Amino acid sequence: MNGDAPYLLAVYILSEQHGPPVGTSAVAELLDRSPSTVTEQFKHLDRDGLVHHEPYAGATLTEEGRERAAALHEAYVTVSWFYRSVLDLDSREADAMEVASLLSPDVADRLATMLPYDPTEGS
Known part of the structure; x- marks a missing residue:
């Protein structure tokens, strides 16, 4: 998997802890990244069909995203x-x-x- 993997994993972990959707700032804090970087990665994950990204709400894993993140x-x-x-x-x-x-x-x-x-x- 590419550089999106840590973001996918972060969404998985934070979803398990707090439920979806997972906000940009929570992932940014967990991965020590800027919120703008996380937003861009969420867009990549959305285009790849791994999350549903709703601006200002956060990201929710798709079924495929959940399977990859679980692995x-x-x-x-x-x-x-x-x-x-x-x-x-x-x-x-x-x-x-x-x-x-x-x-x-x-x-x-x-x-x-x-x-x-x-x-x-x-x-």
């Missing part, structure tokens, strides 16, 4: 667990989102097997 979320959980349990880094969520978007499912699965605990437990 990204699995890699994100693994990378987040790696950051916390192996690297002892607690506040690296934006970094974990970026890295997760670069991993293939096979790499994420292999990384998960190397961790001291199953990062998918309790998620």
